[in-house]
Amino acid sequence: MSKPHRIWVVDDDAEMRQLLQDYLGEQGYEVRCMADGRQLLARLDHQRPDLVVLDLMMPGVDGLTALRRLRDDGDDLPVLMLTAKGEAVDRIIGLEQGADDYLAKPFLPRELAARIEAVLRRRGSGPAGSPLMAGGSFWIGETQLDLETRTLQRHGTPITITTGEFALLTAFVQHPHRPLSRERLIELSRGPDCDTDSRSMDVQVSRVRKLIEPDPARPRYLQTVWGYGYVFVPDGQTRKG
Template sequence: MEIGGPGQPLRPRLLGSSHDRSCLQGRAVTFGKASRGGGPWARWVPLHTVVPAAAPALSRTHTIWVVDDDPELRQLLGTYLTDQGYEVRCLTDGRQLMARLEFQRPDLVVLDLMLPGDDGLTLLRRLRDSSDDLPVVMLTARGEAVDRIIGLEQGADDYLAKPFLPRELMARIEAVLRRRGTMPAGTPLADGELVHFGDNVLDLSARTLERQNQPVTITSGEFSLLAAFVQHPHRPLSRERLIELARGPASDTDTRSMDVQVSRVRRLVEPDPSRPRYLQTVWGYGYVFVPDGQPRNR
């Protein structure tokens, strides 16, 4: 099943019965909307591929908030994620989100970019400006690289363009939640290990960063990237390898987005981000973590 993609116009059915819900796991359908006469209209179309049932995910004590102004998409995602064991709350706009955050906090927010009133990027900026490290996965119907880069620059943990498979969204949610606890497979963290470099102290167990003895606000994605660096000191890492270490082998993050993430982390740990000492560029290849900050032969 894809969400947000084109298809032949059919009358949509709401996912009420067990038969309808089985379509989410046993069949692939396209779900989306387009403009006809100024109004939205839903289109579902069967595809020829079969999507297997999703594998069991993380321990399901997690609460996910879906913020999207499309009621049918909210219901579809709400039903799917609930069937996967999450506690789900669906909200229509940023005003509802910010109001509810006054007295409740989810484990992760799925946030649409195009919202009435404050858009997704504005809401994300407000969260990060208030030092809120709430995990956020952005959704958008616009798949241009510039949107993804801007979203990551504002502190989104991940970004998914429509159309997409619900299993793909769930995999990204799982990856972000997993980064909150442990790194992806292949990059184990040592409990209680502190990494000192310059004025920085990275606590791999507590997933915190201090600079000059002051706590630094760092997102889950930024921490995972920095942890990947410090666990491979003096070892040049390609952009593709960094994506695998920080986001998992199934991620479709592009190399340009990784450059943006490295720039963000440099602003957190470097005395002069324009002349990095610790996260140095390996020209024509990628980056390398140099704990002592000494220049290296390129």
């Protein structure tokens, strides 16, 4: 029997922590709760979960600060952030800092469980709706994406890539020269049932460009299709039309 996935819930709201611990525990997860980002970072020195549910707004070391420290240290630990309802700026900032997904409060516990499952699925078996090609390895300029080992490197040096970034880049390389709408990219990288603001995809594309483009401000490989979405151009040539 496989071990249950370890989920850490970080939220300063004690009632929310208890609710999620009870519900996620009933779903078969091994759940541990913390009250702020400081506790999270301290515990990561000794243990490691499979995913962190991280509230953005907390006293002390807030979720955004904790997330930034993780990514600055090259840690690709999957993070699902919780934001206040309607706070689009918070969602954008969180995604820019490397969150794998987000969920706005208030939410139904089963909705959170579905998001957790989707992120873990992407980490374990690649983008929903777009199976990985076994042993596939792609060169994007001087950057190599390996689908089997789920790694990205340049000149032999590993590049930290989050679960969400890997899923999105995989969706692109498996559909070269094909313009993809934001909605289609969400479906390919997060699954058909993911209810995500399509504009959040712009943030994710921007992050992936920083990983693979020589000049992210003038992208060669992930080019914008104005009024529609994006297209992956493997040879880096300017797309006409």
